[in-house]
Amino acid sequence: MIDSDHLVVPGSRDVTDVLATDPIYRLLGRRLAHPVVLGFVLFVLALALIVLGPASESRFIYTDF
């Protein structure tokens, strides 16, 4: 929905002000967001996607009668 409360007129706000309200930007600004923690979490997520992801290839020939 676009109304006067949400509409941002280009050039009317500083980009850093907009970013400062962004949830990801705010998360990165917190002390908890240490690169080692974030990097490790990202790695665990990637590993989980690979290990728990669905098989993308069907078996070549499945001779199940």
Add this chain to the structure above:
Amino acid sequence: MKPLRILCATALVFLILVAATDVGVRAAFPSLPRLDGDFSPALLELEIDRLRDGSPATVFLGDSELWGYRLRTEQAAPAILGARGLRETNLSYEGGSPVNTYAVLEVLLASGVRPKRVVFNVNQKVFNALDSAYATVQPSVAELALPRFSPADAALVAPARAPATFEARLDRGVRAIWRLYALRNDLRELLFGDVDAAHALAARLVAADGTQRRTDAAHAPTAAVFEGTYDLAPLDDTNVSVHFLRRIVAALRAARVPALAILTPTNHTLLHDYIDTPQYGKNLAYVRRLLAAGGVRVVDLDGAFGAADFIDNDHLTAAGNERFASLLAPQLGRP
């Protein structure tokens, strides 16, 4: 710390962890007693590297018969022989055929592997042009082998799948640099015993509630299922499987690798109406002559087993595999 700096540092930590895991995977990914059901090109390369770097072993190349269809790994004949002291590597897989055996052999020899001997099976059903493995190479093997095929040989087989989509290109790119990703199919089979976690869970559920038992009972193989499986037209060089059988013999001879060919045990009781004809015997004799003329030893086990040893037309039970191993043992210098 500025968010941009945090993002860069996070990416660096992620890449360091990925690289460290890859070093571990390359060094410690276990050698599998047989190829898994959906093996990747990376796994085949890994096994070939280990074969090249290790002492010469007996290498089994073949189809589901030697792979151990519907059996646990240790119940397949090659594994039984391994447990009796034979140094062996089983590179068989479901859907084998002469073109598949030739393809793996080509990759092995081109990679500098010189096996102590090669043992492969020849199944009469794959001389049928309607067989799904007649002129089709398993995709992971095709990726490694088809670029090595001569144009004439490549023209005889179904082209390898190499989609040109962005997703496929990205997949190939990531596989090339990230070993863990390249081995993901094999890792899943190693962890779950199935193609992925969802299939593994589903298999356990249908086994637990009796569905699997009822399905197996309802799909007990009957002779009618195999009508058309065997083509009893006289064999000649126009047959793609015959062509690649000749290629196998020539490659083994050129590389001076001793070989033993097994004429696959076949359930004559079940298939009596379709295969117990003079032409079937003539086709077997044709294959025997072709192999023997190229210096390959042949052990004919086509009619060596009774119906009780089979799961279906040609796959042996666990007890059948014990007998199979005992029949092969003297041929391989084992007691």
